Amino acid sequence: MFKFLFDRDTWQEVFDSFGKNKLRSILTMVGVWWGILLLIGLLGSARGLENSFNRLFGDFATNSVFVWGESTGKPFKGFQEGRRVRLSLTDAKKIEENVEGIEFVLPRSQQSVAVTRNFLSGTFQMAGDYPLLDELQKKKLIHGRFINQNDIDDNKKVAVISEDTYKQLFEKDEKAVDQYIEVNNINFKVVGVFEVSNVNMGPSTDIHVPFTTFQRIYNKGDRIGWMMITGKPEFNIKQIEKDAKLLLKNLNDIHPKDTRAFGSFNLGKEFAKVTGFLIGMQFLTWFVGIATLIAGVFAIGNILLITVKERTKEIGVRRALGATPFEIKRQIVVEAVFLTLVAGVIGIISGGWILIGLDAAFGQGEDAAIVNASVSIAVVFIALVILVILGTLIGLIPAFKATSVKPIEALREE
Amino acid sequence: MLKINQLHKSYPIGDSSLHVLKGIDLKVEAGEMVAIMGSSGSGKSTLLNIIGMLDEADSGDYILDGLPIKDLTEKKAAVYRNKFLGFIFQSFNLINYKNALENVALPLYYQGMKRKERQEKALFHLEKVGLADWAQHLPKELSGGQNQRVAIARALAANPKLLLADEPTGALDTTTSYEIMAFIQQLNDEGKTILMVTHEEDIANMCKRIVRLRDGVIMEDKKVEQVRAEQYV
Numbered sequence A: 001m002f003k004f005l006f007d008r009d010t011w012q013e014v015f016d017s018f019g020k021n022k023l024r025s026i027l028t029m030v031g032v033w034w035g036i037l038l039l040i041g042l043l044g045s046a047r048g049l050e051n052s053f054n055r056l057f058g059d060f061a062t063n064s065v066f067v068w069g070e071s072t073g074k075p076f077k078g079f080q081e082g083r084r085v086r087l088s089l090t091d092a093k094k095i096e097e098n099v100e101g102i103e104f105v106l107p108r109s110q111q112s113v114a115v116t117r118n119f120l121s122g123t124f125q126m127a128g129d130y131p132l133l134d135e136l137q138k139k140k141l142i143h144g145r146f147i148n149q150n151d152i153d154d155n156k157k158v159a160v161i162s163e164d165t166y167k168q169l170f171e172k173d174e175k176a177v178d179q180y181i182e183v184n185n186i187n188f189k190v191v192g193v194f195e196v197s198n199v200n201m202g203p204s205t206d207i208h209v210p211f212t213t214f215q216r217i218y219n220k221g222d223r224i225g226w227m228m229i230t231g232k233p234e235f236n237i238k239q240i241e242k243d244a245k246l247l248l249k250n251l252n253d254i255h256p257k258d259t260r261a262f263g264s265f266n267l268g269k270e271f272a273k274v275t276g277f278l279i280g281m282q283f284l285t286w287f288v289g290i291a292t293l294i295a296g297v298f299a300i301g302n303i304l305l306i307t308v309k310e311r312t313k314e315i316g317v318r319r320a321l322g323a324t325p326f327e328i329k330r331q332i333v334v335e336a337v338f339l340t341l342v343a344g345v346i347g348i349i350s351g352g353w354i355l356i357g358l359d360a361a362f363g364q365g366e367d368a369a370i371v372n373a374s375v376s377i378a379v380v381f382i383a384l385v386i387l388v389i390l391g392t393l394i395g396l397i398p399a400f401k402a403t404s405v406k407p408i409e410a411l412r413e414e
Numbered sequence B: 001m002l003k004i005n006q007l008h009k010s011y012p013i014g015d016s017s018l019h020v021l022k023g024i025d026l027k028v029e030a031g032e033m034v035a036i037m038g039s040s041g042s043g044k045s046t047l048l049n050i051i052g053m054l055d056e057a058d059s060g061d062y063i064l065d066g067l068p069i070k071d072l073t074e075k076k077a078a079v080y081r082n083k084f085l086g087f088i089f090q091s092f093n094l095i096n097y098k099n100a101l102e103n104v105a106l107p108l109y110y111q112g113m114k115r116k117e118r119q120e121k122a123l124f125h126l127e128k129v130g131l132a133d134w135a136q137h138l139p140k141e142l143s144g145g146q147n148q149r150v151a152i153a154r155a156l157a158a159n160p161k162l163l164l165a166d167e168p169t170g171a172l173d174t175t176t177s178y179e180i181m182a183f184i185q186q187l188n189d190e191g192k193t194i195l196m197v198t199h200e201e202d203i204a205n206m207c208k209r210i211v212r213l214r215d216g217v218i219m220e221d222k223k224v225e226q227v228r229a230e231q232y233v
Helices: A008-020 A022-058 A089-098 A149-153 A163-169 A211-217 A237-251 A267-310 A312-320 A325-362 A377-404 A407-412 B044-051 B074-084 B100-111 B115-128 B144-157 B174-189
Strands: A064-069 A102-117 A120-129 A140-144 A158-162 A180-183 A186-195 A207-210 A226-231 A262-266 B002-013 B016-028 B033-037 B059-064 B085-088 B162-166 B193-197 B209-214 B217-223
Touching: A008 A022, A008 A325, A022 A267, A022 A325, A022 A377, A064 A237, A064 A267, A089 A102, A089 A226, A089 A237, A102 A163, A102 A211, A120 A163, A120 A211, A149 A211, A158 A163, A158 A180, A163 A186, A186 A207, A207 A211, A226 A237, A237 A262, A237 A267, A262 A267, A267 A312, A267 A325, A267 A377, A312 A325, A312 A377, A312 A407, A312 B074, A325 A377, A325 B074, B002 B044, B016 B044, B016 B217, B033 B044, B033 B174, B044 B059, B044 B162, B044 B193, B074 B085, B074 B100, B085 B144, B100 B115, B100 B144, B115 B144, B144 B174, B162 B174, B174 B193
Parallel strands: A120 A207, A158 A186, B033 B193, B033 B209, B085 B162, B162 B193
Antiparallel strands: A064 A226, A064 A262, A102 A120, A102 A180, A102 A226, A140 A186, A158 A207, A180 A186, B002 B016, B002 B059, B209 B217
16 A cells, blocks of 8 residues: 555655745745744743753642641630631641641741851841751752751751851851851851752741751740641642641631631642643643644645646646546645655754754753753654644645546646 | 447537537447548547547447446546557647656556566667657657657557547648658557547548548548658658
8 A cells, every 4th residue: 555655756756746846845845844843942942941840849849838827817715816826846746647648747937037257247037947858948058968867856056057148157268167157146056058049938048957956045845937738749738738727726726717827838739830831831832833833734735736736737648648546646645745744854853953052042050941942752753643644634635636627628738 | 449339429518518429430440540530629539538538428339449438437447548548649748857768657657567667668669769869858858759759659658459649740840740650650550550630631641541520420431542651751
């Protein structure tokens, strides 16, 4: 059936007909070329943006929600409304034990502090943290280490400071690790310097100290600032947020329908928005690309229609010599598919060049807007299959047109 | 070889129709060389086209070499044309972007013959018309007479039973016409059956039989003394 594809004459015919209408064929192919170029370029860029988002969010446990206490909105169990709600370590522990699908519950406390070192000083946000934080929001450490379990157990007075804090408190090229900074007249040994990430979830922190140390210095006892609840990947974070809040209300004597008692920020929900946006963009890309492709393929059909009209007499001669209508149709369809495919392949190649260009312009460095802009082989393959299908379908129109003319009428044509 | 019985053909023209062939009876034996003559509008080309299966009769019988030609599908007609008939046209109808050899090989291509075999055979026929040296030339690089010889080689390539020529000398000057006629006569001498449409008396007289048409009926059908074309060349 497809033996003719390997016949030299089949291709001779295709090239002859192409050579006769060079300019027109090229102009026609521009349509398909442009469509594929757009498809590849846009898909690659969308992928690049997605990669860039993933890189930013990759350091975060995105299936998380932050919860903190605010004021009650309803009176309950003898308490008046407007009561200040404060979360405690016990709350965090209870959530971890009782809510389904929890991976971690990470309590945090933070407050603004004045820090001095020799003659340099500044006001910074200092947080008490567990080592776990480093797993949920990956800290990029330039020097030293993050807080470890030892620090927690022994209430060590150590601090991990941000790069900006370092710049304010230290001279240029001065070593920070193993130096001391003074916070409210208490000396903390610097054990690490971290780089501030581009994306910040929750309040930004300049100085991390061990959670236990923080609680002790500020006499927090059991009280914590807020907690970060992370769900296992297979659990819905919205449900976890609901369950956790209900449990918290129960533990703190708050009306079950009180919506104002707790503030929260659902990272999972926000992340889903971004993901949704990316999916939307991909859909749009496919839509635009394929719509342009279809327009291009129609242009090819159009040109073949004209070519067929011009070749009416030749087709008549061929039929007088014994060409069957099927052979004529097949030849025209092969021409259509060939033109679409060549235009498509050139489009894919030049689309690739555009992606290389994008990568060179925007894809370099740590905070690149477009990371590894690329399309997968599967996408290229799908695009090619679409081209072949569209080319065949559109080729059928001139093919039927060519054989709709009786040979006798075709021969009379001048 | 060829038998036609009460053949009718009309073409619709607007609301009315034009009755072109009004009951043609014709019998051609193998080895004959027949000229169909008539003024324009007499129906001679229509008759040739029906014989060539390029057109279909409204009624009547047409039997070619014992095979009834009726209600053919396009595909079957194409196969029959390829197998039984060779066409020579007034305007040569060579494919202009194919060289002489490729043009001659075209009917063989549609027979499904292998490329090498096809080209050997095509070259053989080109040699026969004396154009072997011109095999690689495009039609535009050849003279009218040469083009018609290529066309004859093409018509012969599939070794048809019947050669149909529609004004084969119509586009040629007298000398070249006679050259072509000499060639066609030679083919007839070798046993080919030839049917040609012409309106030139001298060309018709080079055939062995003249059939005159007028207004869709045969006025006269006579055997003639063949004038050999070589003497004029």
